[in-house]
Amino acid sequence: MRLVIVAVVTALLSACSPGAPPASPSVSDSWIREAPPGAGMTAGYMTVVNPTDREIEIVGVRSEDFGSIELHITTTEDGVAKMRAQDSVTVPPGGMVVFEPGGRHLMMFDPVRPLGEGDTVMMTVVLADGSEITAESKIARGAHTHHEH
């Protein structure tokens, strides 16, 4: 019986980390809204996953394709939507933070080239400990949001 349990636990452990080095923070589902004509700026979205046992702090994002990128959050109070810059965003150990329409987003200023649907942009997410995560983001019209399935 004990052998069986050991075997199961071993199988579960190896399923979680298939022989690779310990999992590190990652960025997934990242996309940037194609700027509508006249808008001048746009928003980017992503999911940051932190599989480590320590919290991580996102302190910035940069891309060669944009003059500057800021961490922003939209909040709605008494029906009024407000957009505010944030100095950093913390991702708890074993948790994730989702940047999505109507909530946290990346405010992308001054694109250096015309970007249309289907183009890709490389983004670098900078953490407080100096480490960086690179992610490829697709430009999308953004007709779909998580709220709408």
Next chain:
Amino acid sequence: MSRLPRFALPALVAVLAAVLGAVVALQGNRPEPLRKALVLDSPRPLPVFSLTDHDGASFDRARLEGHWTLMFFGFTHCPDVCPTTLFTLARVAEQLGNLPDQDRPEVVMVSVDPNRDTPEILASYVAYFHPGFVGVTGDMPRILGLTQAMGVAFAYTPVEGSEGGYAVDHTASIFLVDPTGRLAAIFGSPHVADDIAHDYRLILESRQ
């Protein structure tokens, strides 16, 4: 079981069936509930106003008459809330596409940033989301005349990342104006196309 009168079981079944039938009938008669819309008990007439549409033509209260209008307040330099809302409204328009012409709502975005949002800029902006959408702008006092009457709040805040840049905090609700130019219902955010289209149909039916 053997101690019960002979007709007890059939009687019980009959009573249960009657109760069940009554419940089903009641539910059938009960109006389907609204999912999101806050319907005004008595629709509120909008004040006289005089703005400009994205073609440079006059946009006044008479332009709201004869059809329903979904009205939203926003600005083109708005990267998150406004595009998300306009895409949602485009899906609402699509979902209501099978209604007769006169029952389909016109979608109007009124700018709360008239200094940057000229009719020309609005023309390409709203058309990006849907060819039928109407962009409306005008002098700030005239915009205020409409927003104040509708209970729409907005305020300017600087954006750190851009020189002289600012964002506009604004009411994110969508307003339903009836074919006589009266505010009939308000949809609070977050906006979901299915819910808005669903409630729109119910409100339309209740007015026919």
